[in-house]
Amino acid sequence: MAATLFFWLCAFLAFFFGLGVIVARNPMHSALSLVMTFVASAGLFLLLHAEFLAWILIIVYSGAVMVLMIFVISLLNLQRDEPIEFTAARRWGVAFVVVFAAALLIYLFRDASVGFTYPPKPAISAEWGSAKAIATDLFTRYLLPFELASVLLTAAVIGAVVIARKPDPNEINGMESTGEEPSNQ
């Protein structure tokens, strides 16, 4: 009973704020709606017995990724109420997405005429979804993808450092000698 209520609450919030992400005119409201969508999705994860994942979702996505996003939005001097032009390409794009989404929904819910048929719930152990169970999986069965992901992240960090670093003074001198205008950096 309580679980059902909780499910509908989270599902409604996720849907409502998910809509808010694309409908809101103000990019800040849009980003905050995304934060709330993550939080509501974390609630759904909780119902699935995946407590660890739920909190990781909140800490990493709502807490870290979105804070950076909002940081950037607040630093951009945004023009409010920018009118949206409906060009032909955009119209076709919208039409395509609507048709595709409708087809997907019809495919997913084609059993709905005979009532929803949920697959039988597999029995899960009490450990399931805990940090221990996830860590065991990550470091045994999925070790290679896990390590590959970490290599990818390291590459991304190095890339970020290269982009953000101050230019080498020698490099600028070299550019000054060839270029016409001396750069101030």
Add this chain to the structure above:
Amino acid sequence: MTELSLAIYAAVRIGVIFSAVMTVVAFLPWIERKLIGRFQQRFGPYRVGPHGILQPIADSIKLVFKEDIIPNNADRVLFVLAPTLALITAVMNLAVIPFGPTFELFGISFGAVQVADVNVGILYIFGFASLGVYSLFLAGWSSGNKYSLLGGLRSSAQMFSYELSLGLSVVTVLMAVGDFKLSEIVLSQEGGFWNWWIVSPKWFVIPGLLGFFLLLVSAFAETNRLPFDLPEAETELVAGYHTEYSSMKFAMFFMAEYINMIVASSIVTTLFLGGWHAPLPYEPFVLAPGWMWFAAKVFVLLFLFIWVRATLPRFRYDQLMNFGWKFMLPLALFNIFLAACCLLLADRFAL
């Protein structure tokens, strides 16, 4: 036990913990002002009631009756949402803190003095702490004021930077205990202060001391307390993110800050100072109930918060960032490495 009786027990626990913490929150500003008065060779509040004890009540009456102003430039929804969010994220953290062992009232056992002993334990607190960043940032952004925006930006950058060393300093204890559950972390420190993780011989003392130091400093930064109160540095930013707030909205930020101080002290107590365990496992000490020991430790840490505020000047902003990223973070990473080595060694020699 039926679902209804479980719900009633939970409601009693929530009521007891919430009202107890709120009472402390009400009088904490008075304690702080009194102590800072003493540190600065003056009396502090003295007029309202004996030794000014009724000052918090006078202050809250004043705040309730003040005019509630929303600036024209403000984003109204977010302006109202920000203080609410600050208070909610602060109060939610109280739910998982283990204040004491099982307690009895009128012969009925109500379970541990803890609203919910969740599996994710410490992660729960990090989750709400990271959501709490939004409240300060939104307050700054939605006010439509330069100083507020700068304060908000500073607060989010600062909390973001120190969250890393906060999380990593906790990892050491998690490695030693092998569980996220806060109640398990407290139970692992049973039997005298030499078993508390701050000085535990299980990992040769040093990782514990380092971790305690890192956690404490990060906690100061996370709660925006001096010397890390850059977001509200009055000499540069008027009052930072809450410049435009008045009346109860301001009071909510104020309450959230004090609740966050209590939560931070409770986390340090739970992780490193033995939680509700008595410092010596012998007769006169263990007679006092666990929650009293917990409260005593939390008050010592709160005193430390106030002491530091009265003693240290504020950092400059670049110093704050350098300290966070170039000192705290590498040290926290090194500490994890050190703790792992120590734990392996201790395991090997079966200490």
